[in-house]
Amino acid sequence: MSNPTEQRIKDILAGNDIVLFMKGVPAAPQCGFSGAVVQILSGLGVPFAAVNVLADPEIRDGIKAFSNWPTIPQLYVKGEFLGGCDIVREMFQAGELAALLNNKGIAVAVA
């Protein structure tokens, strides 16, 4: 698969260590699952780039094909797909998310 949307996604991932594809914006999530991931990232004190898929239908469909994952939100760290809300929450509660970010060289405010 190679198309302009896929290239745009790759460019976004290449340009940011942590990328959250979400519904709405961090200050005003349009979906509880997106909001939950924003809260987790904010709680860890890590900077992240947010892409509002509601404002960009091509990205909304493209990101699902890119990761073979049917839902939003989707969290990426250093270009690697970590998962959606359930997996991110599980990893956070187990302390795995902070550990993974540290391993990738991203400073976490709270361990």
Next chain:
Amino acid sequence: MAMAGPDIEQLIREAFPEAQVIVTDLAGDGDHYGARVVSQAFAGKSRIQQHQMVYAALKGQMGEALHALALETAVPK
């Protein structure tokens, strides 16, 4: 735009006949579900792969008719 809980459970059971499957209607609105699937088929798979296997079992309904499914997967202990 919604799916009935028993339909969700049946699709998962068809794909994972030996699994322990629990589907809960979280909000009581027929639109926000939770599912816990415990199956030997998940052994050796990453969390992402495990969830993708369940999404595949739902045959494209996830993200369409089925808006919200909080998913928990595990291998039997």
